[in-house]
Amino acid sequence: MSATEKVSRGSEALEIAGAWLLALIWILPLAYAVWAAIHPSEYSAHFAPDAPLTPQNFIKAWNAAPFAWYFLNTFILVTMILAAQLVLCTLAAYAFARFSFAGRDVAFILVLLQLMIMPDVLIVENYRTMTALGLVDTIPAIGLPYMASAFGIFLLRQTFKTVPRELDEAARVEGAGPLQVLLKVYVPLAKPVYIAYGLVSVSYHWNNFLWPLIITNSVSTRPLTVGLQIFASADQGIDWSVITAATLMTSAPLLLAFLLFQRQFVQSFMRAGIR
Amino acid sequence: MFCTKVKWLAAIAAVALVALATGIMTSAATAKDIVLSFYYPVAVGGPITKIIDGYVADFEKENPGIKINAIYAGTYQDTLTKALTAFKSGEPPDIAVLLSTDMFTLIDEDAITPFDDLLKTDADKTWAKSFFPAFMENSQTGGKTWGIPFQRSTIVMFWNKDAFKDAGLDPDKAPDTWDELVADGGKLTKRDASGNVSQWGIEIPSTGFPYWLFQGLTTADDVRLMNQAGTTTYFDKPGVVQALQYWVDLSRKYKIQPEGTIEWGTTPKDFFERKTAIMWTSTGNLTNVRANAKFPFGVAMLPAHQGRGSPTGGGNFYLFKKMANEERDAAFKFVKWMTTPERAADWGIATGYVAVRPDAWDTSKMKKYVADFPAAAVARDQLKYAVAELSTHDNQRVTKALNDGLQAALTGTKTPQQAMTDAQQEAARILKPYQ
8 A cells, every 4th residue: 555545545534534523513403403302391401311202392382383374384485486586597597698788797797796785684675665565464575575586697697608509509500499498408407506596595485584574464474484483582481392393393394305305406516516 | 398387387376376365365454443553572372472362352342443453573672673674664563562671772763752742631641650660760761751661570589499498598588688699509509529510509691681680780789880861871880890790709709600601591491400599580480480390489589789679671562653643542542451450460460570550469360369479579579679771872782782791701701890891981982972
């Protein structure tokens, strides 16, 4: 075994150990949440292997707020936002990547500028817009400000730019119009990017809190995160068991989806270059 | 490919439809009803929501023509953000329950209207004077009344009677002075041979709003943290520094309190699990402790030093601007209705907040409750020593300056003197425009 080989072996072992360490740190909060959620609250900070299991925390959490409504609202919300984002971003990115028109660069810079602005800064202005549209306290009002996503446009434009011109031209020679070229050449080639972007978008909006809280007033429009707030009333003390049960419950769909599609997600992230 | 596209469009259309349908479900009030929005700081679903919903329904039944739309908006902080955003967008709430300490912030934003103009009859004027003076300290400034006390609290001391008995102390007598607290705390702190502590003497929480607990110490030291106009703070006064020194000493010198910061939210849990024998916390925890402590416990006033006392805390009713006259009258009627002696008593019993007016304690319901559970009256009796919670102009930033200083001293990165000098300098800088 040569010396360089030894060094690379050693560094590999170090990398593996590092990865394990990071993974362990990452999983700890989740593992704690599972522990606290399935045991009675006396055991939430007391780790005895023979602690009795109980579903009570989940039952308590579920009954503490109309979570069925909140699940439905969140589901509608993320689906609506993602659908609108995919359509809008695809069309905008295609225009920016492959067409030349007056003001294209200025428009693109404006889109990029939007990336620099935290959405929270615009809350008052957005609220005013929603009031003018008569949409306060509706699910579309939560989603509208996010639909024309600058990140999505930028990401897809970069991806479309990497598609070889030859493919585009070949499709046109075959008689395809601009929209057909988009749907048959660009979109299929960008599939990994779409999956990666979809994941980011869904998890962001699943977890978004401040704007939904401010723009909604009633049970029929509020998403899960706002419903979770019930457990935050620190005035009366905190029951970790119920909080962790509620958190697991509300993040379960995301966690499950990730576990099921793990391979695809990881691969698409690698290909899309967002890590 | 074309086929999938059609499916996509169908899916989008379906989602949009569902969303629209959900959005359209708004409350059906008849055209001539006065509809008032009422922001209340709690998330939907808990027991408190049900109580408020019940009050609102009763009020609407007794006052046909007025509809109250109760909007539950999360924590105090979230509710303030929501109310101010709505206000700045031109659609403020009509009534809101917000922290009493947000008074100056709301005045500076020109968001609220004082109650004084609404007090037309003698009955109204008597009503405005019917609250505990300690609660009005945070509700009045510049000769005007901006808030009406509703869910108010103070800090009290809870002690575990079993732990006192085990330590050879009188289980029915809580430490009444700072020195007694140190002496009792020493006996209550249990260490094993290697020095690990299984039970602490005391926990005074220091996260979230350490300044509030700190006021329990400064008030006992007979110093105030700010003036009534909310334009000056006194963080570097010797009494304040001395109070902080005592707090730090509990951990570092006497070693009867855990070192570093102590988490507010889990302090009651430490108390239930006997990790601490004494804790300071809000009276809002009374119902929680009563339900969860598996040992006899006592409630006492905070220990005295130069004097005695505790800050008040909790939320007030505010009326927002931009209401038409008849709306404002209706909102005023609602606030009066919510603060009658009977309702104040009912609310106090249901939640653990201190009933806000003396005559509420004379109702038969409250008398029965206190006879049954004397601890509930401790907070009331302590009110005569109570002072206003720290509240100034630009309150959030001033409070943060003090909180940072307190935590720096408790974690040992600054001496109490240094921490308070720095906090005072920062506060003075923030308050300069208001001088």
